Amino acid sequence: MTHRSEIRFLLNGRTVNLPTVPATQTLLDFLRLDRRLTGTKEGCAEGDCGACTVLVGRLHAGVLRYEAVNACIRFVASLDGCHVVTVEHLSGPDGALHPVQRAMVEHHGAQCGFCTPGIVMSLYALWMQTPEPTETQVETALQGNLCRCTGYAPIIRAAVAVSQYGTPEADHLTLERGRITAALLALQDSRRVETGPEDNRAILPADLGDFAAAYAEHPQATVIAGATDVGLWVTKFLRPISPAIFIAHLPELKAIEVSPGAITLGAGVSYSELKPLITQHLPHLAAYWDRIAGWQVRNMGTIGGNIANGSPIGDTPPVLIALGAEVTLRHGKARRSLPLEAFFIDYGKQDRRPGEFVESIRIPLPSAATRSAAYKISKRRDEDISAVAAGISVTVEAGIIRSARIALGGMAATPKRAAAAESALLGQPWNEASFAAAARAMAGDFAPLSDWRASAEYRMRVAQNLLRRFFLEQDGAPVRLSA
Ligand SMILES: Cc1cc2nc3c(=O)[nH]c(=O)nc-3n(C[C@H](O)[C@H](O)[C@H](O)COP(=O)(O)OP(=O)(O)OC[C@H]3O[C@@H](n4cnc5c(N)ncnc54)[C@H](O)[C@@H]3O)c2cc1C
Ligand code: FES
Ligand code: FES
Numbered sequence: 001m002t003h004r005s006e007i008r009f010l011l012n013g014r015t016v017n018l019p020t021v022p023a024t025q026t027l028l029d030f031l032r033l034d035r036r037l038t039g040t041k042e043g044c045a046e047g048d049c050g051a052c053t054v055l056v057g058r059l060h061a062g063v064l065r066y067e068a069v070n071a072c073i074r075f076v077a078s079l080d081g082c083h084v085v086t087v088e089h090l091s092g093p094d095g096a097l098h099p100v101q102r103a104m105v106e107h108h109g110a111q112c113g114f115c116t117p118g119i120v121m122s123l124y125a126l127w128m129q130t131p132e133p134t135e136t137q138v139e140t141a142l143q144g145n146l147c148r149c150t151g152y153a154p155i156i157r158a159a160v161a162v163s164q165y166g167t168p169e170a171d172h173l174t175l176e177r178g179r180i181t182a183a184l185l186a187l188q189d190s191r192r193v194e195t196g197p198e199d200n201r202a203i204l205p206a207d208l209g210d211f212a213a214a215y216a217e218h219p220q221a222t223v224i225a226g227a228t229d230v231g232l233w234v235t236k237f238l239r240p241i242s243p244a245i246f247i248a249h250l251p252e253l254k255a256i257e258v259s260p261g262a263i264t265l266g267a268g269v270s271y272s273e274l275k276p277l278i279t280q281h282l283p284h285l286a287a288y289w290d291r292i293a294g295w296q297v298r299n300m301g302t303i304g305g306n307i308a309n310g311s312p313i314g315d316t317p318p319v320l321i322a323l324g325a326e327v328t329l330r331h332g333k334a335r336r337s338l339p340l341e342a343f344f345i346d347y348g349k350q351d352r353r354p355g356e357f358v359e360s361i362r363i364p365l366p367s368a369a370t371r372s373a374a375y376k377i378s379k380r381r382d383e384d385i386s387a388v389a390a391g392i393s394v395t396v397e398a399g400i401i402r403s404a405r406i407a408l409g410g411m412a413a414t415p416k417r418a419a420a421a422e423s424a425l426l427g428q429p430w431n432e433a434s435f436a437a438a439a440r441a442m443a444g445d446f447a448p449l450s451d452w453r454a455s456a457e458y459r460m461r462v463a464q465n466l467l468r469r470f471f472l473e474q475d476g477a478p479v480r481l482s483a
Helices: 027-034 099-106 116-129 135-141 152-164 177-187 208-217 230-235 271-281 283-289 295-300 303-308 316-322 419-425 432-444 456-474
Strands: 007-011 014-018 053-060 063-070 083-085 193-195 202-204 222-224 244-246 256-259 262-266 326-331 334-339 344-346 357-364 370-377 388-397 400-409
Touching (some): 053 116, 063 116, 063 177, 063 295, 083 177, 099 152, 116 152, 116 295, 208 326, 271 295, 303 357, 316 370, 316 388, 388 456, 400 419
Antiparallel strands (some): 256 262
8 A cells, every 4th residue: 555645634624635645844844834823832842831732632442632732842743643733722612612721711710821721721621521620630731831921820710610611512622523434434434644844754554463563674763752851852952863753643552451360452552541540550659640740741741661761860760679579672573572671771772673663561460479569759849850760579478578679760870779788678578677678778779870869879768768758658657748
């Protein structure tokens, strides 16, 4: 079958056909510069402020799902087959304000108004999923939206009050769901898309096999999943990424399988997509999960991207290593699996050869005898990168520690297990003295760096204290660090 070069998607009420799209063209530039839809604002251009928030709807097994995303780091090429909804689409044909907008006006949720369209779009996405949110749900939905003038109290009051102004059932995205779904289905043709000029090329494989073949053929290509790292390479560092292979649309990489002993997920599963299963099967990770980035980035960013980027401060590797996760890599038709900790060799160096990609991740579920916890230490509670991240899983039988897996991020050039601390725990009784000894042993496990996030001394002290905190919490001591 021949390739297609056109990128086709719906923008508000219309179909867009773009004959050619450079790989690096962002949705924000397209909206503001090409379409003059200037309601979507540019604040930071790096996914932090949320001024550029729009909704992107995509069919998942035939079901249309909308998510709030950052247009500044979302590439246009990745929108093939999607429905993009901007703030201009919210008001009715007669110009009447949308219930979210009315609530914002009547609760004085805006001053200069620069952040307001982005906040409205995040609240719109929340209202569609949760029409009567709690304050905590509103705060979580707004983690990725910054307002410099209004203060969040009136915005939160507005968010909680939206249901007084209308119901999602009467919203036009709900009423038009059948028509939009049919229009998106009509755009699907199962063909590979190759678009953009030769020096700024975008490839959208037709399926997983086509991705494996395309990457084996172009091993120098930039793989782009959620683009929450790669987006910044383009907007902040002006790095060339051509040819870029986009993979976020591939359903095979979105598969999640839960068996009695493990969860296996495709590398393209986003943080938000995994969250319900985290809450159900790995509840010790639920609060930690909500501290990864902000909502828009969690809607876009993938677990595979967080592993493949090889960062020593990525939040998922420490907690997944502590659970004994394995990663499956694929090159062409060949696959191999390895423990996740073995994937990280050195700073910027992973056990992944050119043209090989992360296909899936297998996370064993802890047994009833295993106690697990996850900790993130950062300067801000929300939307911040970790200074130290820790995953701890300890199995105790008849009061004796039978296994211990302790993995830390931010302490070395890679996410790394604390081998000496683990050995200090093995065979020891479950008590405070054993954990104090393990915390002392941890001093030999790492030689952390000082940087603007934290000093080496702080990192070591906090890592040791997390081990102590783990024991106290698991032992039932009243530990409460947040309100
Ligand atoms: C505002 C903001 C806040 C953030 N906060 C956090 C945070 O709190 N914690 C945190 O850990 N991270 C954070 N990040 C970083 C980022 O969101 C995560 O690392 C995310 O998981 C990356 O996933 P992605 O799908 O967006 O990756 P992409 O940007 O698409 O790709 C990242 C890297 O992985 C490669 N890649 C992606 N998928 C595959 C694959 N399947 N096989 C091989 N290579 C692949 C790409 O080529 C690239 O090198 C933040 C980012 C932003 C913009
Ligand atoms: S412009 Fe700040 S998040 Fe996009
Ligand atoms: S109202 Fe001015 S930045 Fe929010």
